[in-house]
Amino acid sequence: MGHSVLLVEDDARTRARLARVIATNVDLVLVADVGNCADARVELARAAPDVLLTDLGLPDGSGIDLILETRRLHPHTRSMVISVFGDEDHVVEAIRAGASGYLLKDATHKEVGRSIIALMAGGSPISPAVARYLLRLVQPTQVASLPQAGMRLVDELSARELEVLQLIADGSSYAEIGKRLFISVNTVGSHIKHIYDKLAVNSRGKAVHEARQLGLLSRKGSG
Amino acid sequence: VTSSAARKLFSVALIMGVWTSIYLLLWFLHMRAPTAGLVHADYQPAISTLQAEAASNGWRKVQLPHVWDWPQANAKERGWYRIDFELPVVAPEPYAILLMQVSMGANLWLNGKPLTDDVRRTGSTGRNWFHPLLYEVPEGLLRQGNNQLTILARATSPGKGFLGKVYVDTTARLWPAYEARYFMKATLLHLSVVFLLAISAPMALLAYWRRDDDAYFWFAVAGLLFAGTISVMSLAALPMSSLVHDWIWTALLSSFMLVIMVTVHRLLDIRRSWTRYIIGGAVLGNLVLALIAAHDEMLFHVLADRIWIPATILSGLYPAWLMMRKYWNEPRSSLFWLMISGTLLMVTGARDWLALGWWISPVDGLYTFMISPVLFVTFFVMLLEQFHESRKEAESLNRELNARVIKKQAELERTYEELRRSEEQRLLADERERIQRDMHDGLGGTLVSTLAGLEMEGAKDSGAAQSLRSALDDLRLMIYSLDQNSGTLRSAMGMLRERIERLGEDAAMEIEWDMQALPTELSLERGATLQLMRIVQEAFTNCVKHASAKSFSLSVGALAKNGAAGVQVVMRDTGRGFDPDRIKSAGYGLSNMRVRAQKIGGQLDFGVAEPGTRITLWVPSG
Numbered sequence: 093m094g095h096s097v098l099l100v101e102d103d104a105r106t107r108a109r110l111a112r113v114i115a116t117n118v119d120l121v122l123v124a125d126v127g128n129c130a131d132a133r134v135e136l137a138r139a140a141p142d143v144l145l146t147d148l149g150l151p152d153g154s155g156i157d158l159i160l161e162t163r164r165l166h167p168h169t170r171s172m173v174i175s176v177f178g179d180e181d182h183v184v185e186a187i188r189a190g191a192s193g194y195l196l197k198d199a200t201h202k203e204v205g206r207s208i209i210a211l212m213a214g215g216s217p218i219s220p221a222v223a224r225y226l227l228r229l230v231q232p233t234q235v236a237s238l239p240q241a242g243m244r245l246v247d248e249l250s251a252r253e254l255e256v257l258q259l260i261a262d263g264s265s266y267a268e269i270g271k272r273l274f275i276s277v278n279t280v281g282s283h284i285k286h287i288y289d290k291l292a293v294n295s296r297g298k299a300v301h302e303a304r305q306l307g308l309l310s311r312k313g314s315g
Numbered sequence: 316v317t318s319s320a321a322r323k324l325f326s327v328a329l330i331m332g333v334w335t336s337i338y339l340l341l342w343f344l345h346m347r348a349p350t351a352g353l354v355h356a357d358y359q360p361a362i363s364t365l366q367a368e369a370a371s372n373g374w375r376k377v378q379l380p381h382v383w384d385w386p387q388a389n390a391k392e393r394g395w396y397r398i399d400f401e402l403p404v405v406a407p408e409p410y411a412i413l414l415m416q417v418s419m420g421a422n423l424w425l426n427g428k429p430l431t432d433d434v435r436r437t438g439s440t441g442r443n444w445f446h447p448l449l450y451e452v453p454e455g456l457l458r459q460g461n462n463q464l465t466i467l468a469r470a471t472s473p474g475k476g477f478l479g480k481v482y483v484d485t486t487a488r489l490w491p492a493y494e495a496r497y498f499m500k501a502t503l504l505h506l507s508v509v510f511l512l513a514i515s516a517p518m519a520l521l522a523y524w525r526r527d528d529d530a531y532f533w534f535a536v537a538g539l540l541f542a543g544t545i546s547v548m549s550l551a552a553l554p555m556s557s558l559v560h561d562w563i564w565t566a567l568l569s570s571f572m573l574v575i576m577v578t579v580h581r582l583l584d585i586r587r588s589w590t591r592y593i594i595g596g597a598v599l600g601n602l603v604l605a606l607i608a609a610h611d612e613m614l615f616h617v618l619a620d621r622i623w624i625p626a627t628i629l630s631g632l633y634p635a636w637l638m639m640r641k642y643w644n645e646p647r648s649s650l651f652w653l654m655i656s657g658t659l660l661m662v663t664g665a666r667d668w669l670a671l672g673w674w675i676s677p678v679d680g681l682y683t684f685m686i687s688p689v690l691f692v693t694f695f696v697m698l699l700e701q702f703h704e705s706r707k708e709a710e711s712l713n714r715e716l717n718a719r720v721i722k723k724q725a726e727l728e729r730t731y732e733e734l735r736r737s738e739e740q741r742l743l744a745d746e747r748e749r750i751q752r753d754m755h756d757g758l759g760g761t762l763v764s765t766l767a768g769l770e771m772e773g774a775k776d777s778g779a780a781q782s783l784r785s786a787l788d789d790l791r792l793m794i795y796s797l798d799q800n801s802g803t804l805r806s807a808m809g810m811l812r813e814r815i816e817r818l819g820e821d822a823a824m825e826i827e828w829d830m831q832a833l834p835t836e837l838s839l840e841r842g843a844t845l846q847l848m849r850i851v852q853e854a855f856t857n858c859v860k861h862a863s864a865k866s867f868s869l870s871v872g873a874l875a876k877n878g879a880a881g882v883q884v885v886m887r888d889t890g891r892g893f894d895p896d897r898i899k900s901a902g903y904g905l906s907n908m909r910v911r912a913q914k915i916g917g918q919l920d921f922g923v924a925e926p927g928t929r930i931t932l933w934v935p936s937g
Contacts, residue, residue: 103760109767149756176759177791181748197763198787200821220809263809263830265816 094118095212096139099125100132100146100158101174106197110145110174110204117205129153133161140166143208145195147174148182156189163190170211180225187222192288194219218284223260226287249290256283323643326651334659337686341663344499345679349413349492352480353400353464354379360474361393361467380416380479380678383470394476396466400483405459410452411486412464413493416445416479416678419469423450426462435497444471444548445680447496451486471677472561472616479678500680504545507688511542514695521702528705530581534694537578540571541691545684558615562608565619566601569627573597579634579657582697583641620671628668628683635661653697656690747797754790762787781860788814788852796845803838804847804882804936805830808871811848815855815867822859825866832872837882839936843915847884847934850908850919854886854930857905864890864927876933881917884932887924 097114099122101107111125124135129152135141136158144162148155159171173186173194183194195207249257252273259269266280273280357374358381374397383394412430414421423430433448464483470476482489515538522531544567547560555563573594580587604623608615635657642650663682670677762783769780795810812828819826839847851869858864866889874883905921908930912919917934 103764103767105764105767105771106760109770112771176763176787177754177794179791179794198766198784199817202821203817206820219813220806224806261809262805262835263812263828265812265828 094121095142095208096121096123097143097145097208098123098132098135098141100127100129100144100150100155101125101197102127102147102150110197113199113201113204114145114208117201119205119209127151129158132158136162136165140169142169142212144169144171145174145208146171147197148186156185159186159189159191172208172211178219180222183219183222184225187288218260218287220261220263223257227254227257227261249287253283253287253290256280257287260284319646323646326642326646327639330651330655330658333655334662337659338662338666338682341682341685342679344495347492347495348415348480349482349489350484352379352415352482353398354480355398356381356478356481357397358383359395361395379481380477380676382477382673382676382678384475384673393470394468394478396464396468396478398464398466398481399461400464401461402457402459402483405457406485409454409486410457410483411489412450412452413482413484413489414448414450414466414478415482415492415496416477416680417448417468418471418476418478418677419444421448421469421478422467424465425452425456426458427465428453428456446501447493449486449489449493452483457483472620475616475620475673477676477678499685504548504684507684508542508545510688511538511545511691514691515539515542518695518698521698525702525705528581528701530578530701531698533574533578533581534698537571537574537694538691540567540574541687543567544571545687548681548684558608558612561616561619562601562605565604565623565627568624569597569601572627572630575631576634578694579637582694582701583637585637625668625672628664628671631661631664650697653690653693656686656693660686660690743797747794750794750797754794759787759790762790785856788856789849792845792848792852796841796848803836804844804871805833805835805837807844807848808833808851811851815852815869818855818859819867824859824864827866827868827870829868829870830872832870832874833882834873837873837936839882839934840915843917843934846911846915847882847917847932850911850932851884851886853908853911858886858888858890858928861890864888873936874933876935879935880937881933881935884934886930886932887927889927 094117097120099107099110099114101110104127107125107127111122114120114122114125123139123141124131126132126135127150129150132144132146132150136144144158146155146158150158155173159173162169162171171186171189171191173183173191174197175182175186175194176197178194178196183191186194192211193207195204199207255273256269259272264272266277269275269280270277356377356379358377359373359375360383377396379396379398381396412423412425421433430450430452433450435449462483464481466478466481468476468478482492515535518531518538519535522529522535525531544564547564547567576593577590579585580590600623604615604619607618635654638650638654638657642654660683663686666675667681667683669675670679670681766780766783766787769775769777769783774780791814792811795807808828808830812826816826816828838844855867858867868887869884871882871884874881876883909919912932912934915934917932920931922929922931
């Protein structure tokens with residue numbers, strides 16, 4: 093039995109392509125593909141998918157809300173953001189809302205399968221861009237408005253986790269990091285998962301508040 | 316009792332000891348006499364200067380030294396003395412008569428014959444307060460046996476004068492004592508005047524240089540006033556009446572005391588609102604005295620001698636007390652000496668006040684003027700010290716200020732630079748955000764959607780789809796490059812690596828990525844980074860598209876070339892290799908890469924690596 097996936101994407105063609113990519117992957121089961129939050133909520137109320145794959149900018153709301161609701165409703169469901177560019181702002185925002193990673197919208201067949209399966213296996217893909225962003229938060233001197241929030245994150249992240257983040261930011265692979273730090277690739281993965289967990293917060297309001305405080309959220313909303 | 320209090324007490328005891336010694340020394344110097352003097356005399360107040368008057372009756376017996384004080388209108392300025400003495404032997408050498416203590420000038424008659432003026436020719440005309448007078452006796456005038464000396468002594472002020480012991484002996488025996496006393500009573504004062512003028516001049520200069528500290532100015536004024544006071548008192552005759560003379564002296568002395576008070580205030584940094592009333596009162600007092608002198612000479616003398624001058628001298632106790640108190644709170648060596656000289660001056664001043672008032676014997680004249688240079692030296696040293704201190708302070712302040720200005724300037728520049736950068740970053744962030752939003756909502760979404768449509772229609776590998784993917788890749792690089800935080804080249808390469816590894820995995824290619832030779836903090840200009848990323852991406856895309864490569868390796872590191880710092884990227888694939896025909900068919904791909912390299916001043920080289928292609932890119936990082 094494959095992992096069940098709920099796909100939320102407003103562009104019909106992109107949705108159709110991703111739906112086919114998921115449907116044709118033997119390891120995945122497409123629960124439903126919907127184009128807005130309302131439909132997604134209906135699907136979420138019906139059953140808990142293994143994976144929620146959602147765009148952020150939806151016609152009737154934000155993918156962030158969906159991720160938060162899903163976390164509340166189905167704690168075991170993992171969320172992933174689909175993004176055109178995989179750029180920092182959007183991805184970090186999603187991660188703070190509880191997403192475990194992101195997929196590019198033009199990701200290939202194989203890549204989609206690989207990412208979702210890795211996610212379900214416990215891995216949490218993290219891009220150098222995101223790692224860099226997180227590192228910047230823990231180096232508060234660089235961003236004057238962030239000191240307190242950054243300090244809090246410093247408290248939360250262990251020295252080892254910071255090391256891992258730094259190496260990821262430099263573009264090192266998990267294998268290279270493992271070699272460098274004398275730990276297994278799995279341990280690298282679990283460090284990254286911890287980082288994700290520590291970054292995620294429990295409520296939408298709090299997330300938005302903290303994200304704003306941290307400068308993670310753009311003031312003009314998300315696309 | 317603390318040890319510091321004990322030290323202060325010791326200091327004060329020392330001071331008292333010092334000035335007692337000096338006072339005793341002065342007293343001792345005044346007590347010196349050449350031989351036994353004549354002490355028995357007849358005296359009568361002089362109404363006129365006629366020698367015949369001396370023959371009249373009215374003599375009374377007195378003992379020398381004798382002081383007279385008859386403030387009577389008819390006993391104006393002089394006193395007659397008649398001394399009978401006996402000389403057992405008259406030696407065959409020049410004789411002289413010495414008046415050691417005399418109030419002003421004197422005229423002498425020996426055995427009825429007038430003696431010419433004293434050896435310095437000032438005795439009969441000048442205002443030689445308390446100078447000794449030596450008269451040479453013409454040969455043959457002194458007789459063995461009885462002689463008679465008549466002296467008309469001039470008064471210091473109407474009705475007041477004195478005569479000390481009279482010495483008759485050979486000139487050779489009298490001369491040393493005369494000279495010593497003359498030095499003490501006249502030369503010393505003349506030297507004081509010169510000295511005061513000499514130290515007032517540099518102080519006036521300092522006052523000019525340090526206008527913010529007027530202690531120097533007041534010192535110079537005090538010096539000049541005191542020099543004037545001494546001059547008027549001790550220098551030879553000035554072309555003015557003795558009344559004007561006396562008034563000037565009185566005015567100078569009181570002004571001097573005022574200025575001393577002001578100087579001490581300034582020196583100890585004391586501000587008193589009543590100072591101006593005292594100064595006004597003193598000026599007014601001197602003017603009133605002048606008016607009185609014009610109308611009633613006698614009253615002027617009584618007021619000046621009995622009230623004004625004593626009060627003036629006594630007022631000197633105030634600055635002395637100030638200095639003492641200051642020293643008590645802050646025992647500094649310069650203050651110690653100032654206090655010593657100040658109090659000594661006050662003690663001698665008090666003594667002189669008693670002498671001028673005829674309360675004690677005035678025959679030895681005034682001590683104050685002999686002591687005054689000590690006070691001035693102390694003042695002088697102290698002010699020089701202060702000047703030196705303030706210069707040092709000013710210099711160090713200046714240095715400090717300079718350093719602070721430089722620091723502030725650097726700070727300001729830094730702040731400005733930060734502001735400018737943050738403004739730039741804010742603008743960039745806003746712009747980036749806008750472009751990103753536009754790209755997400757519009758361009759990016761459309762590209763992805765169109766690509767998806769093509770894929771759905773089975774045109775996944777069509778030229779159009781490939782172009783769309785390149786466009787998307789390029790957009791991603793642009794968005795990265797717009798990122799305000801895209802800092803080091805290492806992080807840019809890291810970002811690129813992630814993307815290429817995903818694509819490589821899809822194409823079942825092995826990706827090798829070596830950034831070990833790339834310094835962590837190295838960064839290129841924003842534009843250069845973008846072009847470099849584009850070239851790498853394009854090289855990789857070409858490799859995937861045309862070369863059917865099984866592996867792609869990239870190594871990047873710092874490398875100086877021809878003395879210029881730079882970054883070298885070497886990309887290798889194991890594909891079909893470099894083929895000019897294929898390059899043509901690939902269209903502008905390779906030439907495009909060259910153009911990009913040129914834009915950022917870099918060099919791009921293609922080479923064949925068996926099997927495959929090797930692309931070397933060098934970009935300056937300076």
